[in-house]
Amino acid sequence: MSIPAVSITNVSKRFRLYRERNQTLKSAIMRGRTSIHEDFWALQDVSFDVPAGSTFGVIGRNGSGKSTLLKCLAKVYFPDAGSITTNGRLAALLEVGTGFHPELSGRENVYLNGSILGMQRKEIDAKFDAIVDFANIERFIDQPVKTYSSGMYVRLGFSIAIHVNPDILIVDEVLAVGDASFQAKCLEKFGALKAEGKTVILVSHALTMVEEMCERAAWLDRGRLVHVGEAATTIERYRQSEATDDSDVQESG
Amino acid sequence: MRGLKELLESRDLLVNLTLRDIRGKYRRTVLGQLWSLANPLAAMLIYTFVFSFILRLQPDRGDPSGLDVFALWLLCGLLPWAFLSNVINQGIASIVGNASLIQKVYFPRIVLPLAAVGAAGFNWLFEMAVLLIALSIVGAFVLPWIPVLLLVMILLAVFATGIALVLATANVYFRDTEYFVTILLQIWMYLTPIIYPVSLMRTASADLGGLFGTSVTVLDIYQLNPMVHFVDVFRQLLYDNRWPDPTDLLVCLVWSVASIAIGLAVFSRNQKKLAELL
Numbered sequence: 001m002s003i004p005a006v007s008i009t010n011v012s013k014r015f016r017l018y019r020e021r022n023q024t025l026k027s028a029i030m031r032g033r034t035s036i037h038e039d040f041w042a043l044q045d046v047s048f049d050v051p052a053g054s055t056f057g058v059i060g061r062n063g064s065g066k067s068t069l070l071k072c073l074a075k076v077y078f079p080d081a082g083s084i085t086t087n088g089r090l091a092a093l094l095e096v097g098t099g100f101h102p103e104l105s106g107r108e109n110v111y112l113n114g115s116i117l118g119m120q121r122k123e124i125d126a127k128f129d130a131i132v133d134f135a136n137i138e139r140f141i142d143q144p145v146k147t148y149s150s151g152m153y154v155r156l157g158f159s160i161a162i163h164v165n166p167d168i169l170i171v172d173e174v175l176a177v178g179d180a181s182f183q184a185k186c187l188e189k190f191g192a193l194k195a196e197g198k199t200v201i202l203v204s205h206a207l208t209m210v211e212e213m214c215e216r217a218a219w220l221d222r223g224r225l226v227h228v229g230e231a232a233t234t235i236e237r238y239r240q241s242e243a244t245d246d247s248d249v250q251e252s253g
Numbered sequence: 254m255r256g257l258k259e260l261l262e263s264r265d266l267l268v269n270l271t272l273r274d275i276r277g278k279y280r281r282t283v284l285g286q287l288w289s290l291a292n293p294l295a296a297m298l299i300y301t302f303v304f305s306f307i308l309r310l311q312p313d314r315g316d317p318s319g320l321d322v323f324a325l326w327l328l329c330g331l332l333p334w335a336f337l338s339n340v341i342n343q344g345i346a347s348i349v350g351n352a353s354l355i356q357k358v359y360f361p362r363i364v365l366p367l368a369a370v371g372a373a374g375f376n377w378l379f380e381m382a383v384l385l386i387a388l389s390i391v392g393a394f395v396l397p398w399i400p401v402l403l404l405v406m407i408l409l410a411v412f413a414t415g416i417a418l419v420l421a422t423a424n425v426y427f428r429d430t431e432y433f434v435t436i437l438l439q440i441w442m443y444l445t446p447i448i449y450p451v452s453l454m455r456t457a458s459a460d461l462g463g464l465f466g467t468s469v470t471v472l473d474i475y476q477l478n479p480m481v482h483f484v485d486v487f488r489q490l491l492y493d494n495r496w497p498d499p500t501d502l503l504v505c506l507v508w509s510v511a512s513i514a515i516g517l518a519v520f521s522r523n524q525k526k527l528a529e530l531l
Contacts, residue, residue, distance in 0.1 A: 015529070071528070075359035078525045094357045101273050103280040112273055115266040116358055144280075 003087055004049035005168050005199035006073065011082035013043040013068050013223075041223050042068040043079070048218050048228045050168075052087065053197045055190070057204065057214035057231055059238055065223040066203050070094065070172055073201070088167025088199075091117060095172075097157030102146035106137060109145050110160055117164045127163045134185070135159035155182060162189055168199045187213075207235055256521060259361045267364045271371035274343075278372070289376040290383060293335055297324055300331075300448045312450040318393045318494040325391065328384050329491040330447040330484040333406075336377040337413045337480065338438050343369035344417025345424045345431050352531040362524040366421050370414050381406070388491060398490045401497070405486050408509045412479065415512030418520040425523070425530050445480040479508035 016037035043065045050056045060066050071077040072084060074092035099116045100109050110131055114124040124131075132141050135155040137148075145153065162169075190200055190213065204210055210217055210231060217234040219226045226241075227234050260267075279285045304310045305323035314321050347365040348355070355362060381402075388395050395402075424430040446454065458472035475481065482504040486497040 071356075076356060076528045092358070095353075098357045099351075099354045101277045103277050104273065108272075108276065112269045115263075115269045116354065116360060118263075118360070119265075121265045 003052065005052040005054075005087055006050040006090075006201070007085045008049070008069075008073075009047050009083050009085075011043055011046045011069070011072060011079045011084060012041060013065075013072060013077060014080045015040045015042050043072070044223045045082070046220070046223075046225045047082070048225060050199060050201060051216070052199055053194075054216055055194055055200045055202065055214045057202050057210035057217035057234075058220065059204065059207065059210055059217055059235065060220035061205075061242075063222070064220040066220055067172065068223075069220065070170060070201075070203050073170055086168060089118075089164075090168040090170065091161065091164040091166035092170040093158070093161045093172060094170075095157075096154050096161060100145050100153070100157065103144055105144055106132075106141040106148070106156060110141075110156070113157065113160045114164075117161060119164055127165075131156075131159045131163050134162070134189075136182075151179065151182075158186065162186070166198070168201065169193060170201045170203070172203045207239070211235055256361065256363075260363065263361050263364055266360060267367055267371065270364060270368035271375070274368060274372035275375055286379065289379060293328065293332055293380055296331060296335075297328055300327055304448050310449060310453075313452065315393065315492045315494065318492065320388075320391060320393055320492055322391055325384070325388060326488070326492055327448060328387075329488045330445075332377065332380050332384060333409055333483060333487050334442060334445065334447050334480065335380075336373055337409065338442070339373040339376070340370050340410070340413035340417050341420060341434060341438065343373055344414070345420045345434060347417075348421045348425055348527060349428070349431075349531065355531060356528050362527055363418070363520060366417050366520075367414070370410060370417065374410055377406075384491070393492070394494050395491060398494060402487075402490050405483070405490065405497070405502075405505065408505050409483055412483070412505070412509040412512045415509070415514070415516030418513075418516030422519050422523045425527060441478070441480065444475070444478055445484055447484060451481065451485070479504065482508075 017040045018037045046065075046069065058066050058069065068077065070092065071094070072079050073086075073090070074094060076092075076094075097113065099113055101112065104112070110128065111121070111124055114127075114131075115121070119127075132138055135152070135158070137152050137156060140148065140152065145156075148156070193200060200213075202210060202214060214231040216229065217231040218228040219234050219238050221241075227237050279288050282288055284291075301324045304327075310323070312323065312326050315326075320326070344366045347369040348362070351365050355365075385395055385399075420430055420434060454475055455472055458470045458475070461471055463470060482501040485501045486505060489495055489497040489501075
């Protein structure tokens with residue numbers, strides 16, 4: 001097989017759970033320490049490869065470490081152990097419209113947000129019309145963003161992000177935005193990305209979506225990797241385990 | 254080195270963030286950018302009224318320019334000070350204020366404080382341009398000194414950036430920093446010869462003589478304040494229209510280099526942890 005798009009090797013991430021967190025100078029001086037904490041491992045020894053050109057799903061319940069893994073991939077967090085190697089330009093869609101300034105116009109915000117996501121000015125110039133067109137807000141592009149409806153806001157943010165045109169796109173459940181026709185448009189765009197040989201990593205609770213779109217999937221539980229492989233097999237095993245867990249609860253309750 | 258390359262790649266981002274700060278600030282105001290002149294003008298009127306009209310403070314005439322206008326003499330020190338204070342205040346808030354951005358997207362974090370410096374610098378340039386025009390009207394010959402002036406302005410910007418980087422990092426750990434610094438800045442301002450001439454300090458120090466039987470005078474300690482030298486240099490260039498004292502210039506240079514070196518070291522050691530700490 002060719003070089004993987006993303007290769008995650010023995011990644012661990014620790015958070016500190018503060019029983020007492022002294023973010024004021026007074027307490028730091030009086031106690032002579034800034035905190036009392038316990039370690040909590042959000043990710044433990046996770047390793048897998050994401051093949052280039054594939055659509056890859058990451059599933060697991062709340063608190064399983066999905067979002068932490070995602071933030072590590074996006075370089076927002078840095079793993080305490082292990083390493084992540086990526087081949088190609090990576091863009092993460094953790095939130096749409098990050099850094100929008102409400103008083104500035106849609107046009108100014110496209111440039112601002114685009115550069116936050118790592119695009120150069122010339123690149124945005126070239127893609128500007130496509131971005132506005134995709135978001136379907138031509139008439140309002142010179143209005144301040146604070147006058148936008150939440151739908152328009154999210155569409156514009158999503159449209160910018162998707163036009164970054166990365167080799168690897170990481171998406172965190174943002175597909176739940178917009179109305180049905182916009183969602184269809186997004187799915188179509190993902191299809192197009194895939195056809196171009198781009199890698200998409202999708203993090204979601206929505207098993208049906210992962211099932212439909214992804215070829216491979218990884219299942220995380222309490223910070224550990226449980227299974228990685230064909231999407232269908234992973235999801236099948238995840239469903240089974242959820243079912244047994246549910247019956248456990250019923251029995252004990 | 255890698256950091257520098259990354260910073261170069263994100264210069265578009267730096268420009269856009271700076272523009273966001275500049276454009277967003279005075280949106281929907283009638284006076285717009287003119288508001289940035291309001292603060293220094295109000296300060297100028299108040300200080301001139303109190304210190305020149307009531308207290309009869311008289312700074313030396315400009316030498317060789319021959320100027321004798323308290324308000325302009327004041328502004329030559331006040332505008333650089335206001336810039337420093339703006340950079341520090343906005344720089345401190347830049348990391349905590351953009352927490353949502355830092356927690357969602359990766360980019361070199363240093364562009365946030367740098368954008369604050371850029372926005373404050375833009376206002377300062379505007380103010381200094383107005384001051385230069387005013388000085389020219391009353392007869393100062395400032396034009397030939399503009400290149401040196403720009404150089405010293407860059408030095409002050411570098412000095413201010415270093416301080417802002419350290420304090421912005423500290424503010425993530427201790428939110429007290431922001432409030433603490435507001436008070437410190439006030440003290441610092443009165444320890445700098447902005448609204449009174451340094452000659453008054455010299456007389457007071459000479460009257461007192463050496464401290465605790467040593468030859469160290471109050472003035473010696475006073476001059477440890479880098480801003481004393483910066484303000485001196487700005488006055489020599491703008492108000493006196495002559496070459497700045499080489500010792501003053503050297504002191505400014507040394508402080509700037511030290512400040513930015515410490516600032517960069519502190520910031521780069523902590524920048525990976527920022528997303529978690531916020």
